[in-house]
Amino acid sequence: MNQISQISQTSLTNRSRTVSWDDPRVSAGRGLQMSGIDYLKALQAGELSPPPFGVLLDLTVETMEPGRAVFGVAPQEFHANPMGGVHGGVHATLIDSAAGCAIHSTLEPGEAWSTIDLHVNYVRPVAPGGAALRCEGVVVHKGRSICTAEARVTDAEGTLYAYGHITGRVVPLQAPAPSD
Numbered sequence: 001m002n003q004i005s006q007i008s009q010t011s012l013t014n015r016s017r018t019v020s021w022d023d024p025r026v027s028a029g030r031g032l033q034m035s036g037i038d039y040l041k042a043l044q045a046g047e048l049s050p051p052p053f054g055v056l057l058d059l060t061v062e063t064m065e066p067g068r069a070v071f072g073v074a075p076q077e078f079h080a081n082p083m084g085g086v087h088g089g090v091h092a093t094l095i096d097s098a099a100g101c102a103i104h105s106t107l108e109p110g111e112a113w114s115t116i117d118l119h120v121n122y123v124r125p126v127a128p129g130g131a132a133l134r135c136e137g138v139v140v141h142k143g144r145s146i147c148t149a150e151a152r153v154t155d156a157e158g159t160l161y162a163y164g165h166i167t168g169r170v171v172p173l174q175a176p177a178p179s180d
Helices: 003-011 024-031 036-044 052-057 088-104
Strands: 060-065 068-073 111-122 133-142 146-154 160-172
Antiparallel strands (some): 060 068
16 A cells, blocks of 8 residues: 555545635625725624635734734644645735735725735745734835735744735725616
């Protein structure tokens, strides 16, 4: 019996995870009427339902301030890639989330934004069950239509695992046209 067959037969067990979430359109709709920081603070306080992807990945919100956001995650087995490490998409999601919320925190009511570029540099691998990660995002530039932010994924000791930046486009929201 080869080593792969032996591992397959001896170490594989079924696992399951149940995830529930609320309709994200409700929170998003309420958020359109608020400043970015007020919306994010309402999410953080549990006054609005969190986005489903955050629930799915077990992301935590540590800090929401104007121009700055901090997220956390405890690497779990369900974050694993085919090689057994934490999938790089978790790092990218942390960077996009923290940097993106830092940008969102600067929006006025009636403004929205969207990531148009995400760049991630991976520094070291993360193992499921390894050190809890935190990602701090900070706005670098907020213009009328283009904004940028950077973020760093570290552990409690400050060890760097990944870093990156995003560019976003700010757009005014259109009020619905009156009906006849």
